[in-house]
Amino acid sequence: MAQNGSNSTVKLLGTWSSPFALRGRVALHLKSVEYEYIEEADVLNSKSDLLLKSNPIHKKIPVLIHGDVSICESLNIVQYVDESWPSKPSILPSDPKDRATARFWAHFVDGKCFESIDAAAGAKDKAGRMAAGGSLMECLAALEEGFQKSSKASDFFGGQNIGYVDIACGAILGPLFVIEAFSAHEAVKPYMPTVAEFVEFAKQKFNV
């Protein structure tokens, strides 16, 4: 196990189809933290007692359980992992300006990008889907521009190494610039569901 101030056990409660749970797993893998992964078996239809107890406010996975403390919200988990296991590799950059840039784009992914994705998924007709699709394309263009400014001609957002923004967006945005390098990374590959698995899950979720 990576050097760690405490000997508390680490558990991650997630579900295989969740890009948010994937963020936590990638962060723990990057830091070489040994942890128990607990699959929330039927996240669409029921919630386990462990989930309800460890995230009483949102009742959502992922939850990182470290000793007797529960950390909720995927980006919060990633920052917590980075701060609790400060050994290399760092997930957030060290310079405050670079950290602010990384947080800005991660927040952008969870805000505007997801709003567009949700709007597309929930659209009642073709016009609605087209509008949401256009909005998502604008988000991706903005993100790509941010990537071009920050990447310094590297594979990952902000430089040579996989980091906070890659973890925030690489897990979810299939058609995106980072996807090839991100998906091939050894901290990501074991946890990335296949397209066929996603299709089956989406059919069940949206009653198709």
Added chain:
Amino acid sequence: MAQNGSNSTVKLLGTWSSPFALRGRVALHLKSVEYEYIEEADVLNSKSDLLLKSNPIHKKIPVLIHGDVSICESLNIVQYVDESWPSKPSILPSDPKDRATARFWAHFVDGKCFESIDAAAGAKDKAGRMAAGGSLMECLAALEEGFQKSSKASDFFGGQNIGYVDIACGAILGPLFVIEAFSAHEAVKPYMPTVAEFVEFAKQKFNV
């Protein structure tokens, strides 16, 4: 000026009625950072060239302009100020678990709490307002419980000193537990608009 790695000038672009701009001002005040406050004159009807240039993605205040770098999003600004001027007082706690707790509740304020406030403001009828009001009361109850667990019988979230969650929620949630101590704090008082000023602003904003 507080000790600072750079001699770059600091400017904050905001508007008097914005609780988000207030967050930035409180953080800068706490760190004794000298800065120029630039009022975005007519935020409801037009946006200045400086705003469009410094926040091209969201086109929203507040923006912290530090030398040639622009930092957008109010909670991002608060964290940036804390990290760029690491002198006391600290805004975020030092322990990773406490930091995660603070980030969780700040995110909760900007998510669920604001969703309820927006839903109440945008409700078309009494039933809609009642539902949104009920949702907001649930949020406040959750926040209060979080406060009770974290405050250790102190005035502020997490302890004796004003911090990240206080700045996130103290600025906006009038009826809340923290408001008295928060509003009376010398870093807050100069920037808190009066009720009469808010009423006049709301009349213009919602065409009442």
